[in-house]
Amino acid sequence: MEKRHRLELKPIGTIHSPYKDSGEGPYQGHRSKKASRIEVFKEFEEGLQDIEGFSHIIVIYWFHKSQGYHLLVKTPWDDITHGLFSTRSPNRPCPLALTIVELAAREKNILKVKGLDAIDGSPLLDIKPYIPGVDERSAVKSGWLEGKLGRERC
């Protein structure tokens, strides 16, 4: 049963954000023009070399305010219940968040970014370069979400 063993992660930094609590962050971070600061712990600073050449980075962080989950959920986009894994709900068995952000500047171990939906204090887990040739797909179908984005229900 090795596959079901628990896995352990140690954060590599902390996110400093204008969104102070759950519910304050935008549903899609990139529509926000607010700036956030990603603090990468000093011991990992050397790993940021060359990152400033990329206009966009993938930020993986921990939904630290997530508390448990349901396998069927409602979202802001309609009144229908959907399977959790066909939504981007933060309440997931593995509360891993993934957002592509614009990298505005780097100062040593601090990255200034735009479009990050994380709330203040979120533990940073990983940063990867965003590469259109690897991370984009054409001819995409968006299932139940087709045409709904930008028209969230309050």
Place this chain on the structure above:
Amino acid sequence: MEKRHRLELKPIGTIHSPYKDSGEGPYQGHRSKKASRIEVFKEFEEGLQDIEGFSHIIVIYWFHKSQGYHLLVKTPWDDITHGLFSTRSPNRPCPLALTIVELAAREKNILKVKGLDAIDGSPLLDIKPYIPGVDERSAVKSGWLEGKLGRERC
């Protein structure tokens, strides 16, 4: 020092892949047409409802063959040393893998996908729908990787 506490993950499934060991997987999974099977553990099957409406999904898994890391690394794309976080190397402080794959079919708790670079037995951590309006960016600069993809060095 709460922020530096270790975080714990419990896999939600297992990836069954034609790539049996490190080094066999393609550098960019989507260039492969080989099929993989994602087994979501039965207890999470209900969360897959509606996933079949999406042509592409984001798969987050654990680089289970990753052993330690260096903050400066060489890649197949050139002979220059780059900061780890400006590469997609599997050897990372948090060995989290992220691949966008084509969802070919779903049979109960099994997803048949194309373009997954995971090696056989990789623990599955999360599945999210791939949504162009959320996950794509325009006017992207790819830093040191610009123009290098598809021209890997052996």
